[in-house]
Amino acid sequence: MRSFTYERARTPAEAAASAMRKPDAKFIAGGTNLLDLMKLEIETPAHLIDVNGLALDKIEPTQEGGLRIGALVRNTDLAADARVRRDYGVLSRALLSGASGQLRNMATTAGNLLQRTRCPYFYDTNQSCNKRKPGSGCAAIGGFSRQHAVIGVSEACIATHPSDMAVAMRALDATVETVRPDGATRTIPIAEFYRLPGDTPHIETTLMPGELITAVTLPKPVGGKQIYRKVRDRASYAFALVSVAAIVQRDGTGRVALGGVAHKPWRVEAAEAQMPRGAKAVAAQLLADAKPTRENSFKLALAERTLGAVLAEAKG
């Protein structure tokens, strides 16, 4: 771990301004991912801005009938919130399928959105990784890629985004609220929040330098059956091979997003029109441009079968 300087920010705008001013600054909240990465020198920030004191830890109703979730709301608290459980069940279920109780007690809403991939080559500084060291190459391509992305991949990176929560947020059409270093605020639809790897896999979101997430907003509840199904080799404490977040209405219409298959939560709105026709039809469109590796091509069949099980469960 490199030496770093540290400050406690007093306001979100001050935190953002400081992040812009100090070179190689990072925000730290729960630290469940960043500290691990710093110990391994995968992340080497020169300055940490602790945002834990920013009073962004409330869940409040919005005027539009939705919920505004403070950036610092811990995963445990979000999953347990009565309004979330009642109106956004897919979110609560996704959260509870991730990490462990101890980690969820620390991990925050914004931190969860921004967690880094668990690609083992990203984690080993002896190996080439365009995400860790741009231009160094991708050891995962042609290497151990069973966990990796099957769609939206590039020649530079086949990493997945590891979050469960983000998959549910994508299905729920959440928006990300931020403050920029100049104090201006904006909202980013989650559909526009994550980037595909392309040739810059180290740039994972559309956040600008210094921009700080202050909240994630959920629109008015859409009802329906809300299911999160996470498929993995062991029953708990593992990242998804494939996950499905689904909101299914009584007439069979709805939304689906997949986790574990791409550099971001994977949702293709056009494919959702096929939902009444069943999983095969949805999957065909959702995964139409898939480019799996030899080791992870099973994810295509797995995604389709899991989606089928989820749609059947929604009906039943």
Added chain:
Amino acid sequence: MRFETAATINPIDQLKVVGKPADRIDGPLKTTGTARYAYEHHEGVSNPAYGYVIGSAIAKGRIAGMDLAAAKSAPGVRAIVTADNAGKLGKGDRNTAKLLGGPDIEHYHQAIALVVADTFEQARAAAELVRVDYVRTDGAFDLAAVKDIAKPRAVFGGPADTAVGDFADAFAAAPVQLDANYTTPDQAHAMMEPHASIAAWNGDKLTLWTSNQMIAWGVGEVAKTLDIPKENVRLISPFIGGGFGSKLFVRSDALLAALGARATGRPVKVALPRPFVFNNTTHRPATIQRIRIGAARDGKISAIGHEEWSGNLPGGRPEGAVAQTRLLYAGANRMTATRLAELNLPEGNAMRAPGEASGMMALEIAVDEMAERLGMDPIEFRIINDTQVDPEKPERPFSQRRLTECLRTGAERFGWNKRNPQPGRVRDGRWLVGIGVAAAFRNNLLTKSAARVRLDNNGVVTVETDMTDIGTGSYTIIAQTAAEMMGVPMEKVVVRLGDSTFPVSSGSGGQWGGNNSTAGVYAACVKLREAVAQKLGFNSAEAEFADGEVRSGNRRVPLAQAAGDSGLGAEDGIEYGDVDKKYQQSTFGAHFVEVGVDVATAEMRVRRMLAVCAAGRILNPKTARSQVIGAMTMGVGAALMEELVVDERAGFFVNHDLAGYEVPVHADIPHQDMIFLDETDPMSSPMKAKGVAELGICGVAAAVANAVYNATGVRVRDYPITLDKLLEEMPDVG
């Protein structure tokens, strides 16, 4: 004490203390965090420095140059140890690769330097500043690719090839045949406590607080590597946070701590960071296995053959996966073959039940497949081929063998008769449900073990032996043994372990620790009883030790009084004659597993498990049960998830942390049950006990595999059985 013939009645048979489910005496220390592990012996050292290990970034080749300048001038750095400046080092006999590499590199993450600094953080930061230039050379990393050039290699004292009768002819003539290949992957011990040591020099004498299963081996290896007399090395290892074979031998943490301490003149602490544990230390090597079984239509095996291919670094040993096939089932015509290829992966070495664990993973699937071909129940097929004698040497009986009783008892308890022999027919909601069985088999090994006992004027018995407790319950069963022998309650026994100043014990490995170390304590206690009797003028054969007293005729003297102010001591050990040559000593069991397989995703989840074990006298049913259910859990890992994934381009294990190397979590193990058959084995030792901790893993994975087959009709012969290997053959779910 020589043990040469069957044990007769002795004080252990009273079973006042031995055989009782006593709580672990180290339990409160561990649950309160007051048991000191290797890295935590702050009381022994003042002002320690911290060492951080640098591992090779390549698998094979050499170091062309190391630039230490930036690291040397980093804050707090006191020394950087490399092969260049460490002085001439020997190599221990029990490790294959050097513990400090350079300039030649033998495997990925082989230690090449230790950065020593005032704080851990300074050492770690400085380690990142060391620049190393490597020259890579090609290596062999893919077992399948080098299988055909593998060479015969003897293993565990057995020959590379065995043959009885005429296997080829008998197999060819058999009306029912199986010829199948199985693979097991490289596996990691994945114990909780990483390898860690503190080293301190006092003049030319070295003290190492370390985490090690075999203290005397460790002393010898450290002395040889540093070229100093054994007498100048002291190893202390009272608590060990899991070993599973990974800590049978000293590793780089111990050597580098010693070198770092010598370089700085300060005590030095070194712990391997978790990602290092997987590639820097040892692992269970992968195997390819071919099994052929031929049988008559009545199910009697006429031919059984088992061949194994594994790989290791030059000078390493094979896994030994054919061992059990020489002994488990009858059959007049038999063969085994052990082949070893050179691989440049990290060192393969012992992991819980080396040989049998891997071998049983394959053999017990093969037996299930064979039973199906014969149209027989797999339990009946096993029973029909049970044997009471060594099948290679029929004049040599097993000392005890109750495999059939294990199978029948388990079948009854588990509800085997409810199993549908037709696979893929039982459904419970979204789950396809299946039941599987496998035999369990692991040899019982006899090895000498010594102890020292002392009785003081408070009537307290203190036992000292260099035996280790790797979470197994050694402290407790040794206390039970001494308490039984001396006629005192356990509270009056103090057990001190894991120190090389104590008499040399069996150590912990190969499931030999329980029986042998307590037998050594038994021997020392016999001697102490004689000393007490002699002092009191009692006839030692008639003296009775009970309730804190020694009695003979009308006389009864409290032990405290007998000991007197100067106390009484004795030291002895157990040594074995040829009882294990005359009698084959093995432990037996049966594993039953019910799994559910998700009909859509093919996710496999164990629903319940049962093990029935026949392993001699169970010295403490509580600690023994913990060993067996832990081993069953490890077997589930081997079946369903554990695999060190080889990057065949760069030659290393890619998933080198506990997120990537998955082992079962609580949610994977919903219900376990186990039964010990009531048994004593008078050929094993005066304790009449045998090993049980490795028996518990042998066969589990195959029972899971057989249950998955019963659930789905999909036969997977390549471990681990992950859902991607089932998916294509799962029923269409629309």
